[in-house]
Amino acid sequence: MVTGGGQGIGRAIALRLAAEGAHLVLGDVNLTGCHETAQFIAEEGGAPAEVFAADVSSEEQVKNLMARALGLQDRLDILVNNSGIAGPTAPIEEITLGEWEDTMAVNLRGVFLCCKHAMPIMKVHRGGCIVNVSSVSAKRPLVQRTPYAASKMAVIGLTRTLAAEAGPWGVRVNAVCPGAVAGPRQDQILQAVSRRTGESVEQLRQKKAAASPLQTLVDPEDVAGVVAFLCLPDARAVTGQDINVSAGAVMY
Numbered sequence: 001m002v003t004g005g006g007q008g009i010g011r012a013i014a015l016r017l018a019a020e021g022a023h024l025v026l027g028d029v030n031l032t033g034c035h036e037t038a039q040f041i042a043e044e045g046g047a048p049a050e051v052f053a054a055d056v057s058s059e060e061q062v063k064n065l066m067a068r069a070l071g072l073q074d075r076l077d078i079l080v081n082n083s084g085i086a087g088p089t090a091p092i093e094e095i096t097l098g099e100w101e102d103t104m105a106v107n108l109r110g111v112f113l114c115c116k117h118a119m120p121i122m123k124v125h126r127g128g129c130i131v132n133v134s135s136v137s138a139k140r141p142l143v144q145r146t147p148y149a150a151s152k153m154a155v156i157g158l159t160r161t162l163a164a165e166a167g168p169w170g171v172r173v174n175a176v177c178p179g180a181v182a183g184p185r186q187d188q189i190l191q192a193v194s195r196r197t198g199e200s201v202e203q204l205r206q207k208k209a210a211a212s213p214l215q216t217l218v219d220p221e222d223v224a225g226v227v228a229f230l231c232l233p234d235a236r237a238v239t240g241q242d243i244n245v246s247a248g249a250v251m252y
């Protein structure tokens with residue numbers, strides 16, 4: 001299962017896992033995007049992907065999503081908690097309680113709910129793999145994005161503790177921390193900065209890329225490759241980790 005598989009990083013993860021032979025369930029509020037992802041999977045010869053509407057911040061909807069996934073396969077081997085929102089960009093005193101809670105609801109409560117309702121299913125078969133999509137913003141400051149950074153740091157705390165709790169059941173739990181990933185979200189961020197500073201989007205993109213040792217933005221497929229590794233038997237001794245996929249921009 002991949003949440004938020006309707007576009008961006010989630011779509012790349014879904015395509016990669018399908019290429020590795022996974023039978024996918026996509027849960028998202030963006031159904032049109034998920035149907036497109038399912039279509040791409042079919043065109044690439046993957047097993048038919050199922051698409052379900054689910055807002056990960058709603059316990060009812062997450063329960064329903066897990067029940068439907070279980071109905072299809074009678075098991076759940078992989079859960080990728082990728083759904084996330086950027087939250088507000090503003091000094092903390094200008095951020096409303098509502099904006100804080102909305103960001104936490106998707107980025108943190110959503111991960112909690114999906115893990116909570118996936119674990120009983122994984123425990124039945126004494127095995128499974130959970131990958132939570134955090135961010136390098138969990139590790140280094142992202143000015144004016146306090147709710148986002150806090151939510152992503154909390155995901156690392158949840159990942160480590162659940163890894164310790166789930167390990168005896170054969171369930172591995174890891175996080176990936178992408179840096180600046182090329183795609184629609186990055187374009188929106190660069191456009192917003194460009195409006196504020198007057199620098200062109202292209203200049204800003206180059207500056208951002210140059211800030212990493214590999215001097216590049218990260219592609220969604222780069223994140224998907226690391227997620228796939230974490231889900232494969234090659235990573236059978238890897239749990240409780242938060243792995244940066246940031247072209248070296250963050251090294252801890």
Ligand SMILES: NC(=O)c1ccc[n+]([C@@H]2O[C@H](COP(=O)([O-])OP(=O)(O)OC[C@H]3O[C@@H](n4cnc5c(N)ncnc54)[C@H](O)[C@@H]3O)[C@@H](O)[C@H]2O)c1
Nearest residue numbers: 004006007008009029030055056083084135178180181185
């Ligand atoms: N793009 C980046 O530079 C970057 C960097 C670090 C981490 N991330 C993280 O990677 C993940 C994916 O990012 P992206 O850039 O592909 O974002 P995106 O905005 O392009 O896609 C996010 C997906 O999550 C879905 N989603 C949003 N709210 C939801 C909800 N309540 N319930 C279910 N699904 C919901 C959206 O419909 C969309 O399909 C996010 O968790 C994001 O925070 C992104």
